[in-house]
Ligand code: SF4
């Protein structure tokens with residue numbers, strides 16, 4: 001970023017997130033770094049830092065947070081939430097941020113494809129015909145048929161699906 005560039009800030013963003021279920025204790029974070037030091041994903045990523053995500057929300061860096069690909073690296077293991085001395089529900093804050101990002105059509109294409117595949121076939125991954133043939137040639141039984149219809153019925157009315165499909 002050059003000296004003239006400024007980060008767009010939304011001072012209301014932290015309150016917006018704090019009002020959502022799981023985001024209530026966001027403002028209590030005093031940046032001790034425990035969440036990052038115990039996060040299994042942060043151990044293997046140069047960029048994923050839950051402490052930093054919380055700070056960015058506190059600073060109102062809405063666009064930067066919601067557009068960030070690293071937001072989607074969280075494994076939702078809740079270690080951070082268990083260890084936070086300030087009772088910040090870090091994993092839940094990340095869930096809230098993902099939901100907000102998905103509402104804006106900012107979910108990564110990989111998740112949109114996965115969602116579409118689950119709704120079409122019942123499988124999170126489209127298994128190529130060549131793989132199915134290989135399976136058959138090795139004597140393995142056919143894969144069970146995914147119940148896409150039942151999944152679609154269960155997901156009816158779930159906003160995420162609409163947002164993900166709408167953002168395709
Ligand atoms: S552990 Fe809690 S208080 Fe410490 S940086 Fe993470 S969210 Fe903030």
Ligand code: SF4
Nearest residue numbers: 039074075077078080
């Ligand atoms: S829930 Fe996400 S941010 Fe928290 S420790 Fe697990 S992977 Fe890291």
